Amino acid sequence: MQPFTRNVINVIKKIPTGQVMTYGQIAAFAGSYRAARQVVRVLHSLSEKESLPWHRVVNAKGEIALSDDSRLLQEILLQGEGVEVDRNGRINLDLYQHHPD
DNA sequence: GCCATGGCTAGTA
C-alpha cells in the first residue's frame, strides 16, 4: 500500500461521528491537495476492508455524491448520527464539517 | 511505461 493511500485511510478514520469531510479536504490532509479523485478510489476499493466511515465523505458543496440506493443509505447513516440532510441531499458544512488540526 | 479509473473541483464564462 502506498503512503498516500495509507494517509487517506488514516484521515478518513479520524472523522468523528456526526461530522463530515470533503474529498478534496481529505486529499489535502493526506498530502496532495488536488488528489480528490484518489480519495474516491480509496473509498471504492478499501471502504469495506478498512472499515472506513465512508458515509462521512461528501463533495465540496456538502452534497451526497452517490446515487440511488447508496445515496439513501448514506443519508440514513448520517441522519442516524445527528447530521441533518435536506431533501436535496445537502449537508450544512458550516455546522458539520470536521477540521483536523 | 502506458492507460483506465473515479462518488472531484477551482475557477472561467
Place this chain on the structure above:
DNA sequence: GCCATGGCTAGTA
C-alpha cells in the same frame, strides 16, 4: 483539468 494507483503490455537482456 487534476492525479495516485493497479493492472497490463511492450520491449530489453
